[in-house]
Amino acid sequence: MSHLKLTLVAVTAVLLGALLAGPAVAVVTCEAVGDVATIGGGQFEYTITVTWGFMGYAVPERFDFALAHLTDCDFYDPEDPFQQNYIIPVGGQSVAAGGCTDAGGLPTDSIEWVGEVRFEDPDCWLPMLHLAFENTGLTESCLPLSTGTGTFSFTSYGVPMPVETHYGAVLIRAGDQCLVCDYTGPMPECNIWCPTERTSWGTIKCIYR
Numbered sequence: 001m002s003h004l005k006l007t008l009v010a011v012t013a014v015l016l017g018a019l020l021a022g023p024a025v026a027v028v029t030c031e032a033v034g035d036v037a038t039i040g041g042g043q044f045e046y047t048i049t050v051t052w053g054f055m056g057y058a059v060p061e062r063f064d065f066a067l068a069h070l071t072d073c074d075f076y077d078p079e080d081p082f083q084q085n086y087i088i089p090v091g092g093q094s095v096a097a098g099g100c101t102d103a104g105g106l107p108t109d110s111i112e113w114v115g116e117v118r119f120e121d122p123d124c125w126l127p128m129l130h131l132a133f134e135n136t137g138l139t140e141s142c143l144p145l146s147t148g149t150g151t152f153s154f155t156s157y158g159v160p161m162p163v164e165t166h167y168g169a170v171l172i173r174a175g176d177q178c179l180v181c182d183y184t185g186p187m188p189e190c191n192i193w194c195p196t197e198r199t200s201w202g203t204i205k206c207i208y209r
Helices: 201-207
Strands: 013-016 029-040 043-053 062-066 087-095 110-118 130-134 147-156 164-174 177-185
Touching: 029 164, 043 164, 043 177, 062 147, 087 130, 110 147, 130 147
Parallel strands: 029 177
Antiparallel strands: 013 177, 029 043, 043 147, 062 130, 062 164, 087 110, 087 147, 110 130, 164 177
């Protein structure tokens, strides 16, 4: 596996609204950086590392990663069955709070975040294509840390764009608040990709577009 060497820069997070009522307002932090690796077959695996700090006042419930460059991409149609694997969430992992047991009753120290392609998150005012990661799998009964780090990955046929800062690309839902983070790293480009392993009129049109 060959890796594209990328420089990662931590960024500052912005909180939409006060996390606490009253005179004391929590100081929350968030950093989001990423890298990418080629995995063969024209695919790339993107990994985003998010570090958050809710200072004991909340815990993450959902992580959203906005894919603005694919939202209006002429070469990507998420409703086309031939393009269902253009972008696929792999999963995420972070440290769990103490006393965690998975669905099978086994002790574990990790949260397994389950990824899904979505098109709207009304809770976080995100009306676009994004990847949502929630704790809805084997560790659903476990709590993440209030301050911690998680890694989230997805695969895509989208060729990596040059590293840049994507403002507001990461949102963390915690309680009734959304923490908005800038993300510095690669994102999949809107590039022509044809699922040539299947033959269809749509594939032919894609090849000769």
